[in-house]
Amino acid sequence: MWRHVVRTLTKMVVTLFVIVTLVFFATRMSGNSIDYIIGESVTQEDRELLTRYYGLDASIWTQYLKFLGSFLDGQFGLSFLERRPVSDIVAERVWPSLQLLLSGIGLTLLVSIPFGIAAAIYRKSWIGSAIMTFAFAGYALPNFVLAILMVLVFAFTLNWLPLVGNGTPWHFIMPTIALSGALIAALTRFTRNAMLDVLSQDYMRTARAKGLPERTVILKHGFRNASITILSVLGLQVAGLAAAGSVVIESIFSWPGIGDLLVSSAIQRDYPVLQFAVLAVALAVVVINAVVDIAYAYADPRIRLGGA
Amino acid sequence: MKRLLATTAIATILAGPVFATELTIGAANVSTYLDPGRDHSNVGSQFYYNTFDTLVEKDHDTTETKWLPGLATEWKLIEPTVMELKLRQGVRFHNGEDMTADDVVFSLNRMYQATFTPYKVRARDRLENFKAAEKVDDYTIRIRVAREEPLWETLLNLQQVMIIPEEYTKGLTGDPKVAEDDDYEAFSLKPVGTGPYKVTEFVPGERVVWERFDGFWGEKAPLDKATVKRMPETASRITALKTGEADLITNVAPDQLSLIESDPTLKAVSAPTALFHVMIMNVNHPKLKDPRIRQALSLAVDRDTLNDALWLGKAIVPSTHTLKEFGALYMPQLKTFEYNPEKAKQLLMEAGYDGFEVTFDTDPVYYTNGLLAAQAITEMWAAVGVKGKVQVSDKWSGNSPDLMVRNWSNPMYFADPFGSFGVMWAPHGPSESEGRFNTDEAYAKTWERFRFSKNVEARKAAYAELMDRIKADPPVLPLYRPFESWAMNKNVNWSPKPGNIPYVLDFRAGSISFATN
Numbered sequence: 001m002w003r004h005v006v007r008t009l010t011k012m013v014v015t016l017f018v019i020v021t022l023v024f025f026a027t028r029m030s031g032n033s034i035d036y037i038i039g040e041s042v043t044q045e046d047r048e049l050l051t052r053y054y055g056l057d058a059s060i061w062t063q064y065l066k067f068l069g070s071f072l073d074g075q076f077g078l079s080f081l082e083r084r085p086v087s088d089i090v091a092e093r094v095w096p097s098l099q100l101l102l103s104g105i106g107l108t109l110l111v112s113i114p115f116g117i118a119a120a121i122y123r124k125s126w127i128g129s130a131i132m133t134f135a136f137a138g139y140a141l142p143n144f145v146l147a148i149l150m151v152l153v154f155a156f157t158l159n160w161l162p163l164v165g166n167g168t169p170w171h172f173i174m175p176t177i178a179l180s181g182a183l184i185a186a187l188t189r190f191t192r193n194a195m196l197d198v199l200s201q202d203y204m205r206t207a208r209a210k211g212l213p214e215r216t217v218i219l220k221h222g223f224r225n226a227s228i229t230i231l232s233v234l235g236l237q238v239a240g241l242a243a244a245g246s247v248v249i250e251s252i253f254s255w256p257g258i259g260d261l262l263v264s265s266a267i268q269r270d271y272p273v274l275q276f277a278v279l280a281v282a283l284a285v286v287v288i289n290a291v292v293d294i295a296y297a298y299a300d301p302r303i304r305l306g307g308a
Numbered sequence: 309m310k311r312l313l314a315t316t317a318i319a320t321i322l323a324g325p326v327f328a329t330e331l332t333i334g335a336a337n338v339s340t341y342l343d344p345g346r347d348h349s350n351v352g353s354q355f356y357y358n359t360f361d362t363l364v365e366k367d368h369d370t371t372e373t374k375w376l377p378g379l380a381t382e383w384k385l386i387e388p389t390v391m392e393l394k395l396r397q398g399v400r401f402h403n404g405e406d407m408t409a410d411d412v413v414f415s416l417n418r419m420y421q422a423t424f425t426p427y428k429v430r431a432r433d434r435l436e437n438f439k440a441a442e443k444v445d446d447y448t449i450r451i452r453v454a455r456e457e458p459l460w461e462t463l464l465n466l467q468q469v470m471i472i473p474e475e476y477t478k479g480l481t482g483d484p485k486v487a488e489d490d491d492y493e494a495f496s497l498k499p500v501g502t503g504p505y506k507v508t509e510f511v512p513g514e515r516v517v518w519e520r521f522d523g524f525w526g527e528k529a530p531l532d533k534a535t536v537k538r539m540p541e542t543a544s545r546i547t548a549l550k551t552g553e554a555d556l557i558t559n560v561a562p563d564q565l566s567l568i569e570s571d572p573t574l575k576a577v578s579a580p581t582a583l584f585h586v587m588i589m590n591v592n593h594p595k596l597k598d599p600r601i602r603q604a605l606s607l608a609v610d611r612d613t614l615n616d617a618l619w620l621g622k623a624i625v626p627s628t629h630t631l632k633e634f635g636a637l638y639m640p641q642l643k644t645f646e647y648n649p650e651k652a653k654q655l656l657m658e659a660g661y662d663g664f665e666v667t668f669d670t671d672p673v674y675y676t677n678g679l680l681a682a683q684a685i686t687e688m689w690a691a692v693g694v695k696g697k698v699q700v701s702d703k704w705s706g707n708s709p710d711l712m713v714r715n716w717s718n719p720m721y722f723a724d725p726f727g728s729f730g731v732m733w734a735p736h737g738p739s740e741s742e743g744r745f746n747t748d749e750a751y752a753k754t755w756e757r758f759r760f761s762k763n764v765e766a767r768k769a770a771y772a773e774l775m776d777r778i779k780a781d782p783p784v785l786p787l788y789r790p791f792e793s794w795a796m797n798k799n800v801n802w803s804p805k806p807g808n809i810p811y812v813l814d815f816r817a818g819s820i821s822f823a824t825n
Contacts, residue, residue, distance in 0.1 A: 043741035
């Protein structure tokens with residue numbers, strides 16, 4: 001078990017280092033941020049002055065070393081545009097993103113597990129077909145389309161729901177649904193399939209033969225075993241949700257989170273902020289994967305006991 | 309908004325003319341710092357006028373130039389190069405400090421004798437003639453210039469020389485007796501001025517909250533509170549307006565106007581923006597050295613068609629580099645730029661154009677309609693036989709020797725040709741220093757007459773000569789003056805004032821009101 005944890009953590013650190021390095025060099029190749037800082041009319045001489053002021057005159061290797069050094073002071077450098085520590089800027093954005101992500105995961109679990117189980121049990125009746133039809137439709141609908149459809153109906157036409165920011169609980173409804181729609185659909189399908197696999201196992205027949213109530217058979221013997229598969233799928237999907245989903249959804253709903261920060265700092269070429277925001281998202285993805293990995297090991301004794 | 313009207317109604321009944329008013333503004337962009345000194349961006353311009361004052365104030369209701377007392381009540385030249393100003397007494401900063409000559413001298417010298425790099429850069433192109441401000445007594449100061457200055461009021465009305473508090477700023481970081489770079493950086497996150505609204509909350513890039521400053525020296529602000537929130541997506545801004553989450557939104561694209569107009573509860577106002585989208589041509593590119601080639605590239609562009617197709621005909625196509633806001637120096641009679649494809653063909657033939665490719669660089673999104681205009685222009689070139697190619701990149705190529713043609717903009721930083729053409733095309737200015745424009749001694753001499761002649765007619769004559777130079781050896785073609793639209797709830801009465809620089813959200817007394825029914 002511990003060997004597994006250590007291996008997972010080492011992989012995590014190496015992955016993050018590679019990502020940070022890639023982001024650093026990719027941003028440097030995509031344009032000079034000095035043009036975005038100073039706008040339209042400066043002389044070449046003034047451009048050089050400002051380049052020096054922002055520390056962009058140093059060689060790319062010096063800048064890279066400085067960038068790595070900035071990890072040590074815990075501030076991760078200064079934003080080009082806001083001139084305050086990057087860590088402050090990103091910290092402000094973490095909680096709104098996390099709130100949205102957690103409410104998305106909550107909604108996903110609340111909807112997809114009962115419906116997935118129901119779809120497996122009632123697979124031959126209209127209930128199962130109806131659930132699966134919705135799940136396929138939901139999976140096929142990209143989150144930004146769902147978001148814009150909801151905005152059009154519930155905000156633009158009916159004026160029922162607020163659109164901008166995260167001020168009240170009402171503000172959570174549309175972004176949460178938009179963020180988790182596809183995941184709900186996917187997880188409903190996975191839950192159904194996993195349950196179907198389990199339901200046909202011998203131990204299920206044994207459990208029933210022992211005379212256990214159907215409810216206990218399904219939840220304790222059935223779902224418990226299906227949950228390993230569901231967990232790993234959820235982990236992978238949530239990681240994607242944190243990274244890609246939030247960028248789109250936060251922009252549409254002006255949600256003051258990391259995704260929105262990624263977009264604005266990329267547009268404005270605020271490299272220090274962009275780098276750290278990417279790092280924060282990467283960290284979230286890597287941590288979620290690691291947690292899933294470890295939880296998976298915990299749930300599956302074959303891994304926990306050091307087989308694989 | 310409904311709640312606001314109800315509150316207003318009750319307040320009106322109870323207390324006569326006292327209003328309880330709040331406004332939420334959805335803006336495409338919110339500044340990442342708020343310091344009028346270092347800033348001249350379109351995003352920043354939205355915010356400064358509500359928060360800060362200048363020594364000399366301008367009548368913004370007209371494009372005519374009319375100067376009014378601001379934080380200075382009177383000013384007169386005591387020597388040809390020394391102006392003495394009497395300061396208004398009883399002016400308070402938002403933090404409660406009284407404004408005195410020390411604050412004014414500090415504010416001015418932070419630009420005139422800049423040590424902080426972002427100030428140095430902003431001061432150089434427009435305030436180079438200003439040498440120092442000095443205190444005479446608590447409410448009198450003197451400003452010294454190097455050469456006799458014909459634009460005193462204009463350059464005392466600049467956003468860059470708005471007045472900030474000395475003690476507060478110096479005390480923000482480090483030694484409270486010394487103005488360090490970090491003090492200015494800290495100020496730009498916690499701005500304090502003397503204007504009718506104080507900034508009570510500033511989340512960089514996200515939100516600015518103003519509240520009425522009751523200690524304001526002039527007529528009190530009409531709003532209790534105004535919150536500007538960033539709403540980057542046009543569709544989100546319009547929806548927020550419809551749901552009542554915003555009362556006023558900025559940057560409504562031309563093709564969205566019909567959506568606003570079809571809603572009986574909303575309205576839009578549009579105004580031509582005081583800037584030109586321009587096409588620049590690198591006079592030093594080996595293939596474009598012959599002025600006839602560049603003249604042809606310019607003559608081939610049918611700007612009226614661009615206006616009709618891209619701006620619903622609402623943009624303004626100029627005959628020369630001039631804006632109505634220049635007042636006495638507005639010179640539409642000059643015919644510097646025209647559309648003449650026949651002449652273009654002839655010039656190309658004379659110059660021996662051999663069919664080489666001319667590249668047109670553009671950012672994919674930075675200028676509204678920029679990419680579409682670039683594509684249309686290369687089609688117009690094709691009509692006179694020039695092979696054009698659009699190169700899309702968000703890299704600034706204006707300082708590259710390989711640049712042939714690209715788009716750019718020439719904003720009006722202040723209402724004088726010096727504040728627009730003069731900033732961009734001065735000898736050793738941005739264009740020349742980037743290597744795509746050349747000036748010589750004759751140009752510099754004419755420019756000096758334009759910049760420093762005390763007589764308006766002499767300035768106009770010199771400007772006309774500069775335009776002749778531009779026509780004969782063109783580095784630039786102003787395409788059009790775009791127009792900008794704002795949308796709001798029908799109950800809000802607001803529109804940009806003609807005498808302001810572009811994009812200012814002016815909520816001072818007399819600038820905004822609400823319909824009472």
